[in-house]
Amino acid sequence: MTTPSTATVRTGIRPISVGRRVKDRVVQVLICLAFVLALIPLASVLWMVVKNGMQRFDLEFLTHSMRNIGARDVGGGAYHAIIGTLQQVLLASLIAVPIGLLTAIYLVEYGNGGRLARTIGFFVDVMTGVPSVVSGLFVLAFWILVLGMPFSGFAGALALSILMMPVVVRSAEEMLRLVPRELREASYALGVPKWRTVVKVVLPTAFTGIATGVMLAVARVAGETAPLLLTVFFTDSINNDPFNGPQMGLPLYVFDQAGRPTDAAIDRAWSGALTLILIVMLLNLVARLIGWWRSPARKGS
Amino acid sequence: MVAVAREEGVLGTMAKQIEVSDLDAYYGSHKAIEGITMTIEPRSVTAFIGPSGCGKSTFLRTLNRMHEVIPGARVEGKVRLEDQDLYGPDVDPVSVRRTIGMVFQRPNPFPTMSIFDNVAAGLRLNGRVSRSELDGVVETSLKGANLWNEVKDRLNKPGAGLSGGQQQRLCIARAIAVRPEVLLMDEPCSALDPISTLAIEDLIAQLKKDYTIVIVTHNMQQAARVSDRTAFFNLAAQGRPGKLIEMDDTSKIFTNPAEKATEDYITGRFG
Numbered sequence: 001m002t003t004p005s006t007a008t009v010r011t012g013i014r015p016i017s018v019g020r021r022v023k024d025r026v027v028q029v030l031i032c033l034a035f036v037l038a039l040i041p042l043a044s045v046l047w048m049v050v051k052n053g054m055q056r057f058d059l060e061f062l063t064h065s066m067r068n069i070g071a072r073d074v075g076g077g078a079y080h081a082i083i084g085t086l087q088q089v090l091l092a093s094l095i096a097v098p099i100g101l102l103t104a105i106y107l108v109e110y111g112n113g114g115r116l117a118r119t120i121g122f123f124v125d126v127m128t129g130v131p132s133v134v135s136g137l138f139v140l141a142f143w144i145l146v147l148g149m150p151f152s153g154f155a156g157a158l159a160l161s162i163l164m165m166p167v168v169v170r171s172a173e174e175m176l177r178l179v180p181r182e183l184r185e186a187s188y189a190l191g192v193p194k195w196r197t198v199v200k201v202v203l204p205t206a207f208t209g210i211a212t213g214v215m216l217a218v219a220r221v222a223g224e225t226a227p228l229l230l231t232v233f234f235t236d237s238i239n240n241d242p243f244n245g246p247q248m249g250l251p252l253y254v255f256d257q258a259g260r261p262t263d264a265a266i267d268r269a270w271s272g273a274l275t276l277i278l279i280v281m282l283l284n285l286v287a288r289l290i291g292w293w294r295s296p297a298r299k300g301s
Numbered sequence: 302m303v304a305v306a307r308e309e310g311v312l313g314t315m316a317k318q319i320e321v322s323d324l325d326a327y328y329g330s331h332k333a334i335e336g337i338t339m340t341i342e343p344r345s346v347t348a349f350i351g352p353s354g355c356g357k358s359t360f361l362r363t364l365n366r367m368h369e370v371i372p373g374a375r376v377e378g379k380v381r382l383e384d385q386d387l388y389g390p391d392v393d394p395v396s397v398r399r400t401i402g403m404v405f406q407r408p409n410p411f412p413t414m415s416i417f418d419n420v421a422a423g424l425r426l427n428g429r430v431s432r433s434e435l436d437g438v439v440e441t442s443l444k445g446a447n448l449w450n451e452v453k454d455r456l457n458k459p460g461a462g463l464s465g466g467q468q469q470r471l472c473i474a475r476a477i478a479v480r481p482e483v484l485l486m487d488e489p490c491s492a493l494d495p496i497s498t499l500a501i502e503d504l505i506a507q508l509k510k511d512y513t514i515v516i517v518t519h520n521m522q523q524a525a526r527v528s529d530r531t532a533f534f535n536l537a538a539q540g541r542p543g544k545l546i547e548m549d550d551t552s553k554i555f556t557n558p559a560e561k562a563t564e565d566y567i568t569g570r571f572g
Contacts (some may be wrong), residue, residue, distance in 0.1 A: 046302075183409055184370075186472070187422070189398055189402060189405075189476070190399070190475065191423065191479075192422075192426040200422075201411055206414050
């Protein structure tokens with residue numbers, strides 16, 4: 001403790017003690033250190049992927065498939081995998097986002113914490129914990145083996161949508177709960193029915209947050225390998241029809257190429273990883289742009 | 302019936318009388334107000350005063366069936382708007398709220414909407430209206446809420462960018478844009494500074510020519526300034542239901558109340 005001056009004795013207001021200053025410094029340094037530590041893996045992964053991925057990240061890579069590329073050949077590309085990933089993720093989103101969003105709306109607006117709402121909430125939590133390979137196995141066992149459907153991009157999308165759904169539900173639920181009660185009441189007080197209030201007031205207010213949540217879900221499933229391995233199978237050719245026949249996906253492509261023994265294949269694997277990261281980043285950017293474009297701040301001030 | 306009443310409203314005789322008889326309101330098993338019977342006169346301002354927690358806001362919300370939007374909340378008793386029971390078995394609460402508008406304690410403009418869209422929200426969300434008709438209604442409503450001159454050049458700017466007092470007048474404009482017959486105000490000035498408060502009070506004085514207005518206020522000077530009739534609510538003890546102690550002309554309540562409790566409250570001896 002510092003020796004109190006006569007003034008501080010009178011008022012009881014003291015300067016910050018040395019002990020507290022030191023503690024403050026130490027904790028600040030610790031926090032910064034933890035932040036830097038957390039950044040190291042992220043930065044190094046990005047660095048590795050960009051450095052190695054740039055080797056083959058060219059027009060040929062983006063526009064050609066692996067068809068007729070021999071085991072030792074250089075060249076070839078990931079066009080078939082890019083198409084596959086985009087189609088599978090899009091289909092998975094088309095399935096998972098509406099169901100997830102409607103579930104979240106039910107939980108927040110209509111469930112009132114009743115038994116059904118609590119049960120759904122519980123199963124959503126369970127679904128969050130389902131390992132990705134299990135969802136792939138489920139689609140393989142049910143869709144492909146029992147119903148006799150072919151391996152296809154759509155089967156992969158089904159597996160991905162199972163993984164996406166709980167993420168969409170949870171994030172949308174959080175966002176809907178953030179919409180203040182007063183806004184709903186303001187709408188009711190104008191004689192607007194509940195469903196219209198949800199559609200016209202609650203959803204637009206929560207839109208940016210929901211879009212971000214959906215993008216996070218997309219990012220999560222875009223990199224999944226295991227479920228695709230079991231459902232879309234594998235191909236080196238371009239297949240533009242996600243409902244018929246084996247497709248490729250970028251994670252699968254990386255997995256496949258990285259397992260081959262030539263330098264050319266390893267380079268392709270890195271470029272595939274880079275492409276995947278770029279696609280996810282691009283989607284995130286689009287979500288941000290939509291959010292910004294719709295925000296009241298853009299229209300005002 | 303409500304549809305008919307609404308037609309008349311559009312034709313000009315907008316103000317309607319409200320008769321409440323023996324009304325109880327609950328939150329779950331907790332009885333918040335008990336046995337309220339009163340008549341609210343058309344084309345006048347009725348003020349509800351009383352200590353915090355005495356149920357005046359709850360009672361106000363039972364008048365347009367906003368009470369029941371809170372999970373577990375329910376109402377027993379009758380509220381009649383010109384002979385129609387608002388709690389009748391086949392009354393649509395949505396149409397009740399369309400007929401009896403409400404302004405809340407905290408200004409709550411829709412954050413995603415512009416000033417124009419906020420005022421137009423009630424009409425737009427309720428069905429199809431032509432753009433020219435909307436333009437007219439928005440202008441009339443904003444003029445009615447004394448806000449037109451301040452915002453006419455920036456109708457496309459977000460409503461949330463206005464000052465607190467302007468936002469509250471925007472909410473009033475939004476409420477009167479659907480042409481209700483009754484306007485309920487739940488402490489509309491409690492979040493505002495004195496100048497904005499004055500603007501709202503002036504507005505209330507103008508609006509009462511066309512509407513039946515009910516206002517909850519903690520500010521007794523405000524009740525004395527704006528209202529024609531005043532109702533005093535009180536509760537026997539914390540946790541007990543609130544009751545209507547007395548209701549009379551504002552001048553009488555503030556000078557010569559019949560009940561001792563009213564006099565104590567008004568003179569500041571408690572509450």
